[in-house]
Amino acid sequence: MTDPLVGKLPGRARSLEEYAAMMGSAHSGEHPNHRPYEPQDGDVFITSWAKSGTTFLQQMFHQLRTAHRGGDMDFDDISRMTPWDDVALMVDFDMTAPQVASPRGFKSHREYERLPTGMRYAVTLRDPKETFISFYRFINGWHLEPGSVELEEFLPFWMGGGPGGCDYFTHLLSWYDRRKEPDSLVMTYRWAVKNRSAAIARMAALIGVEMTPEIEALVLERTTREFMHDHKDKFDDAMVCKVLDEKCGIPATSDSSKVQSEGSDAKEVPQSVADAIDAMWAERVVPVTGHADFAALAETVDAEA
Structure with missing residues (x-):
């Protein structure tokens, strides 16, 4: 009699240990189309930390560079338009493939030094x-079985910063x-x-696009939360979903959209996690910047903007 579990894919992880094994499976097999990134003058890196606005900037960048032809929403995955080198091997992607417009753009969660x-x-x-709450909302129910990892257990995962990333504080200070x-x-x-x-x-100034009222209106419309949520299938890591479905048994229909209908509230962070984050801030950020918390640091960055 054939065991019905033989060959069955494990599906969503139920612990952080299972998550690590799952991602190992996702990277297994042959990757005949993969080519690593090769730098070219003028490349643009959209490199916010995980759950800090990367997708928002990818969309802004891509609509700006295609605005001269009316913008571009004819894609299945924004990370096909602005490729992500850290998952390129897993999704068997050619990082040297021509892009649909210039300048070339790439996604990252890295600090400047890397x-x-x-x-x-x-x-x-x-x-x-x-970012902690947003990251948890994003992963819980997609990579992780819903509720299998509690918020209090999620801190080590959050610290990793996503594929190819670094810890939050290294990124921030960089x-x-x-x-x-x-x-x-x-x-x-x-x-x-x-x-x-x-x-x-x-x-636009960074990437050399000459602004016009028409371009501004187009990009304004296409970077609203409402517009992006209405087109959330463009921002749901479709290429990663396909691999996780085929190699790990995680349904490609899972809600992996990075565009959530409502923002994340820091007040949802458990007190023990908030205390740990505050302690790391005091140890690593205060001595370098003098800012007691993110609000103070943001005030400086916003004033300069």
Whole structure:
């Protein structure tokens, strides 16, 4: 008699240990189409930390560089338009493939020190506790079986910062230090969302797009939460979903959208986690910046913007 469990894919992870094994499975097998990233002058890296506005900036960047032809929503995955080198092997993607417009754009969650030098960089910074809740909402029910990992257990996962990333504080300090460099556009996520016209103008200046009222109106419309949520299938990691379905048994129909209908509230963070994050901030950020918390740091970054 054949065992019905033989060959059965494990599905969503039920612990952080199972998650690690799941991702190992996702990277297994042959990758005949993969080619690693090769730097070219003028490349742009959209490199916010995980759940800090990366998708928002990807959409802003892509609509700006295609605005001369009416913008572009003819894609299945925004990370096919602005490829992510850290998952390129897993999804068998050619990072050297021609892009649909220039300049070339790439996604990352890395700090400056681990990116190619001499490029251009766009970053939004976000309150660490908001990223914690947003990250949990994103993973819980997609990679992880709903409720299998409690918020109190999630801190080590959050610290990882997503594929290829770094811990939150390494990323924050790296880009805070570069906020006045001409090759780096550094904004807080909250400021960029509330001041989208200004943020779009700053992105256009970074990538060499001459702004017109028509371009501004197009990109303003297409970077609203409502527009992106209405088109959330464009922002749901479709390429990653396909691999996780085929190799790990996680249904591609899972809600993996990075565009949530409502923002994440830092007040949802358990007290024990909030205390741990505050302690790390006091140890690592205060001595370097003098800012007692993210609100104080954001005030400086926003004022400069």
